[in-house]
Amino acid sequence: MKRNTKELILEKGSEIVRLKGFHHTGIQEILNTAGVPKGSFYFYFKSKEDFGLQLIDHYSNFFLGNADVFIKDENFSYLNRLRRFFDFFLNYFETTNYKGGCTIGNLAQELGDINVRFRVKLNEIFEKMKNKVETFLHHAQNENEISKDIDISIASDFIINSWEGALIRSKVAKSSEPLRIFDKLIFEHYLKK
């Protein structure tokens, strides 16, 4: 029960912060949405900052856990598993009118320069996201789907960063075009043998 309440606060909080930003979100608003009394918040989180830092783990677990589902899908080649992973998010953003973007990218933008704890943690999460993409590419390269000439560490970094940029653009364009261009150029040109 306690774990559920905490998860509920993180889940509802994540949705609001992703839409409105960290500073612009009040704790009371999160608690109202979650239907949880104020005392509960401070039972689970030492401060708003502590909540924000745990929010990063919450969201990154979602991202990384999802990647693990796709990477195990033996119906597709490793390169197509990676493409399907990004397509999953593309479809998600289409159904939500490209709202919110990526919590990690958003918080990096908002807090990267003004809070060192957030900056260090977000940097670690970006590394994990990059490493996850690299795992797909490692298998794809082993199976000769992508050229041995591609430095998969650099490629994975570029893929994660370009995806974050495409998300920002989709948010203001309210269009899937930037995400589709990302998909096309990464999978049909850059990584294509």
Added chain:
Amino acid sequence: MKRNTKELILEKGSEIVRLKGFHHTGIQEILNTAGVPKGSFYFYFKSKEDFGLQLIDHYSNFFLGNADVFIKDENFSYLNRLRRFFDFFLNYFETTNYKGGCTIGNLAQELGDINVRFRVKLNEIFEKMKNKVETFLHHAQNENEISKDIDISIASDFIINSWEGALIRSKVAKSSEPLRIFDKLIFEHYLKK
């Protein structure tokens, strides 16, 4: 004189908003930094929102004006002029410890979902940035520096979006690596004949 005061508010305001975000920046803080009395702010700007919208023009004039300087530099080929344009920003971010990022990307991230006026204006500016990159590529393609097979409209969109993503990553990594990877993959792989 009046124009100078307005420019001064926009310039100082731009620096602070780029670092701290729009919501997190107070008008008083901008006025203190600019050394301007509060009455001046409301003489030039109807509201904080109006200030924010004018800030977007201020920053985009800087970006687009800079591009025009590089595009006219006859010492280099058109592709190298574009590369030098991005290198200029890379060097700038190196000297400022990768702080702030791009005002347009930041505001898109922060306000794209919660203020339709900002969203529409930021989308227009992204289009202008994209069109500017496309002008470089148009000349480069005419001069046979890049393949005729490259769709320069799609390429320009991808370049702008990937640059925005690389800036976010540099902000939390406090490293030029993401910007250098962008430079390498765009100019030494993607656009290379």
